[in-house]
Amino acid sequence: MSNNDKPRIDEPTGTEFVGHEWDGIQELNTPLPRWWLWTFYACIAWAAVYVVLYPAWPMVNKATEGVLGWSSRGELTDELAAADLARQSVFEKIAATDITKLPADPGLMQQAVSGGAAAFKVNCVQCHGAGAAGYEEYGYPNLNDDDWIWGGELSELEYTLIHGIRWEGSDETRVNYMPAFGDIFTPEQLTAVTSHVLSLSDKATGSNEGAQLFAENCVACHGENGVGMQELGAPALNDAIWLYGDEPSQVRQQIAYPRHGVMPGWSTRLDPVTIKMLAAYVHSRGGGEYAGEATEEVAPEIDAPAVSGDVAASAGSGENDNS
Amino acid sequence: MTTPETLEKPEHDKPVARDWGGALSAAEAEPAAATQRNAPSQPPLKLYEARKQVHNKRIDGPFRRFKWAIMIAALAIYYITPWLRWDRGPYAPDQAVLIDLANRRFYMFDIEIWPHEFYYVAGLLIMAGIGLFLVTSAVGRAWCGYACPQTVWTDLYQHIDRLFDGDRNARMRLDKAPWGPAKIARRTSKWAVYLLIAMLTGGAWILYFADAPTLFMDFFTLEADFVAYTTVGVLTGTTFWLGGFMREQVCIYMCPWPRIQAAMLDEQSLIVTYKHWRGEERGSLKKAQKEPGKYGDCIDCNQCVAVCPTGIDIREGQQIGCITCALCIDACDKVMAEIGRPRGLIDYATLDQCEAEAGGAPPTPAWKALLRPRTFIYLGAWSAIGAAMLFALGTRTHTDLTVSPDRNPPYMLMKDGSVRNSYTLRLRNMEARPRTMEVAFEGLPAGAVMWTDAIGRNQAAPRQLIKVPANETRIVRAYVVIRPGTSAGDFSFTLTSRDEQAERDREETTFSMPGDL
Numbered sequence: 001m002s003n004n005d006k007p008r009i010d011e012p013t014g015t016e017f018v019g020h021e022w023d024g025i026q027e028l029n030t031p032l033p034r035w036w037l038w039t040f041y042a043c044i045a046w047a048a049v050y051v052v053l054y055p056a057w058p059m060v061n062k063a064t065e066g067v068l069g070w071s072s073r074g075e076l077t078d079e080l081a082a083a084d085l086a087r088q089s090v091f092e093k094i095a096a097t098d099i100t101k102l103p104a105d106p107g108l109m110q111q112a113v114s115g116g117a118a119a120f121k122v123n124c125v126q127c128h129g130a131g132a133a134g135y136e137e138y139g140y141p142n143l144n145d146d147d148w149i150w151g152g153e154l155s156e157l158e159y160t161l162i163h164g165i166r167w168e169g170s171d172e173t174r175v176n177y178m179p180a181f182g183d184i185f186t187p188e189q190l191t192a193v194t195s196h197v198l199s200l201s202d203k204a205t206g207s208n209e210g211a212q213l214f215a216e217n218c219v220a221c222h223g224e225n226g227v228g229m230q231e232l233g234a235p236a237l238n239d240a241i242w243l244y245g246d247e248p249s250q251v252r253q254q255i256a257y258p259r260h261g262v263m264p265g266w267s268t269r270l271d272p273v274t275i276k277m278l279a280a281y282v283h284s285r286g287g288g289e290y291a292g293e294a295t296e297e298v299a300p301e302i303d304a305p306a307v308s309g310d311v312a313a314s315a316g317s318g319e320n321d322n323s
Numbered sequence: 324m325t326t327p328e329t330l331e332k333p334e335h336d337k338p339v340a341r342d343w344g345g346a347l348s349a350a351e352a353e354p355a356a357a358t359q360r361n362a363p364s365q366p367p368l369k370l371y372e373a374r375k376q377v378h379n380k381r382i383d384g385p386f387r388r389f390k391w392a393i394m395i396a397a398l399a400i401y402y403i404t405p406w407l408r409w410d411r412g413p414y415a416p417d418q419a420v421l422i423d424l425a426n427r428r429f430y431m432f433d434i435e436i437w438p439h440e441f442y443y444v445a446g447l448l449i450m451a452g453i454g455l456f457l458v459t460s461a462v463g464r465a466w467c468g469y470a471c472p473q474t475v476w477t478d479l480y481q482h483i484d485r486l487f488d489g490d491r492n493a494r495m496r497l498d499k500a501p502w503g504p505a506k507i508a509r510r511t512s513k514w515a516v517y518l519l520i521a522m523l524t525g526g527a528w529i530l531y532f533a534d535a536p537t538l539f540m541d542f543f544t545l546e547a548d549f550v551a552y553t554t555v556g557v558l559t560g561t562t563f564w565l566g567g568f569m570r571e572q573v574c575i576y577m578c579p580w581p582r583i584q585a586a587m588l589d590e591q592s593l594i595v596t597y598k599h600w601r602g603e604e605r606g607s608l609k610k611a612q613k614e615p616g617k618y619g620d621c622i623d624c625n626q627c628v629a630v631c632p633t634g635i636d637i638r639e640g641q642q643i644g645c646i647t648c649a650l651c652i653d654a655c656d657k658v659m660a661e662i663g664r665p666r667g668l669i670d671y672a673t674l675d676q677c678e679a680e681a682g683g684a685p686p687t688p689a690w691k692a693l694l695r696p697r698t699f700i701y702l703g704a705w706s707a708i709g710a711a712m713l714f715a716l717g718t719r720t721h722t723d724l725t726v727s728p729d730r731n732p733p734y735m736l737m738k739d740g741s742v743r744n745s746y747t748l749r750l751r752n753m754e755a756r757p758r759t760m761e762v763a764f765e766g767l768p769a770g771a772v773m774w775t776d777a778i779g780r781n782q783a784a785p786r787q788l789i790k791v792p793a794n795e796t797r798i799v800r801a802y803v804v805i806r807p808g809t810s811a812g813d814f815s816f817t818l819t820s821r822d823e824q825a826e827r828d829r830e831e832t833t834f835s836m837p838g839d840l
Contacts, residue, residue: 007368016368018368019368029368029369029370031369031370031371031372032370032371032372033371033372033374033572033576034371034372034373034374035374035569035572036371036576037371106777113776129731130731131729131730131731131732133731133732133735142732142735144732144735144743144745145735145736145737145738145743146737146738146780147737147738201740236738239738239739239740240736240737240738240739240740240807241736241737241738284776284800286735286743286745286800286802287735287737290779290780290781
């Protein structure tokens with residue numbers, strides 16, 4: 001090799017020149033490690049394989065599919081199926097448990113309530129609201145309170161969910177119709193009955209005429225003093241909760257030309273386990289009734305505190321502190 | 324004591340021609356005017372550089388022994404730690420160090436970290452960062468030279484090389500030898516040992532994340548989780564490749580830390596350096612004997628290059644490839660002793676010390692470089708954070724109550740005219756045993772009662788006892804009712820653990836009434 005063939009070296013750095021020069025600025029050759037080049041080739045090979053195996057090239061409607069047939073949608077389907085499978089045992093357990101026996105198994109009850117909360121968000125919030133508090137202006141009942149027209153025990157709630165209220169789809173639906181007293185009473189009689197009904201919860205002063213009319217026309221369903229009758233779906237009139245409002249005009253309107261709310265039965269749309277879980281959820285909102293429970297408010301001020309739940313049985317209600 | 328082979332310069336001990344920006348090149352620059360673009364007479368440029376295998380020679384000396392000690396300690400800690408047991412009672416794992424990702428707990432001896440206490444881990448990371456600053460400011464790239472896993476495993480693999488193929492010269496001969504049955508046998512058996520070490524490395528890693536004895540059995544009976552096998556596979560692959568083959572390339576090209584450290588070093592940082600004023604001009608023993616006085620202490624024996632695990636020549640000065648493992652100091656000191664010169668031609672020194680020494684000042688002991696404000700400031704900050712964390716760990720409570728009121732609906736009118744509010748209570752029990760906690764409220768009118776979703780309304784009372792499982796947070800829905808005609812606003816829930824600790828927590832919240840909104 002002659003002297004001219006030697007690479008020229010940049011004196012201060014000892015690095016050879018590449019030979020490129022721009023306005024006196026010359027490029028030095030600092031070689032990359034060769035394994036880096038191999039890594040680069042390996043990445044190209046990887047990309048080539050990837051393009052064949054996975055969706056890659058965007059076409060007019062969708063990307064090329066790839067021979068593995070993978071798609072993010074398919075992966076989601078698989079994950080949902082896996083989640084369903086994981087829940088299967090719980091579902092089977094709930095299906096095999098009579099709804100009245102659910103509270104005896106706090107862990108299972110907890111899972112039913114969680115499942116019901118999810119189903120509620122999909123199926124029920126449209127009328128009853130996200131907090132299950134209902135809408136008074138539309139006559140959608142509040143499910144958090146302790147006033148139940150058709151019964152607030154788990155089994156009653158399940159029945160209502162299956163058969164609905166005044167729902168054409170079931171012969172066993174809960175149904176009643178209150179006569180329109182606007183066609184029967186005179187306006188003065190309407191006013192007297194309205195005052196009497198409101199007087200049952202100390203919202204107005206009643207009259208003898210009102211009491212008389214109430215005893216003759218209303219007690220059969222609403223009971224003495226308007227305590228209501230869940231078997232007939234006759235609401236209690238002596239409490240603080242009014243489905244269609246507690247203003248005298250609202251009460252008068254309901255006596256004269258009553259509105260009758262309709263709820264569809266869910267047996268045709270939801271499976272029995274989901275319905276059971278929904279009943280558990282509604283019951284858990286704080287107003288659920290228990291079989292044999294006194295309908296009057298609980299005895300307050302019990303000084304000996306009750307121990308809440310058995311730890312071993314309610315392990316499902318504990319959770320890791322990851323929030 | 325002088326053996327000819329240590330002093331003679333074997334042909335293959337020439338410095339590896341790697342330019343780290345040093346001024347080695349003797350080639351003369353041509354005048355720029357003569358430059359021609361793409362001159363046809365030039366040889367093709369090499370734009371990619373093949374890795375030159377480093378065959379570092381065996382050496383013994385104080386720094387080598389120190390490196391052995393660190394290596395044994397580091398490997399011992401890594402392999403033994405997952406097998407240590409620590410009794411935490413029946414409700415918590417008995418592994419001394421366990422990162423329980425599935426249950427989101429981190430156990431380290433007597434300390435248990437919950438996710439909400441992740442700031443302790445952040446604190447540890449800050450300590451690790453400041454610790455690196457401290458070490459760098461005090462002893463330069465000591466992390467690179469002794470403690471970095473890449474260094475430890477590279478060192479281990481280089482010993483395997485030595486064990487199978489002999490020392491430097493034998494390994495070089497074997498490298499050049501054509502592939503025959505003997506070489507294939509040697510190589511495959513050596514690579515098998517590489518692989519075994521790599522698998523042990525990957526295998527030990529997963530033991531930190533699950534109960535070690537159980538996982539160990541499950542792993543070999545093929546019952547372990549898929550992720551365990553992938554983790555071991557990936558770590559086996561990277562250890563085999565990075566430790567067995569890439570070695571110094573990781574330090575030079577892949578790792579960002581040498582670059583960061585280069586920015587953190589200054590004239591007062593300890594580095595491994597060649598004292599050129601003492602060594603130059605280099606000449607062999609024979610030359611020096613012929614012309615006394617002309618040559619410096621460096622006899623150009625190249626032992627410093629031969630022992631270097633990254634294959635550099637320290638005499639070129641500071642460079643990114645130098646991990647400051649000080650093996651060249653051991654090698655040079657040995658040669659200096661053999662030729663009857665004082666030790667320390669290559670030595671730990673700061674650039675300032677070098678400058679003073681080159682100017683004629685007597686050599687300063689290297690440890691004096693540690694005595695400067697920066698070292699103490701880093702040490703102070705590091706210790707302060709450590710002490711603060713220990714204090715916080717020692718005084719933390721093991722219960723907690725958080726309350727979130729229902730916002731939809733905010734209040735509930737009951738049929739008897741009383742008002743109910745609902746709350747979600749989180750009762751945290753950080754003890755490794757189930758505890759009974761009493762929840763009560765303060766600041767509500769007389770007659771107010773509460774019940775929870777675990778008991779019925781018929782057991783409503785002004786306070787409730789709730790059992791919280793060991794090591795868990797129990798979520799309870801609580802309903803609070805005040806009597807008709809009374810009203811309430813801000814109030815507090817209180818939590819008391821019903822045990823001798825009687826730990827308390829208190830959380831303020833509010834009671835919504837009709838008409839509040």
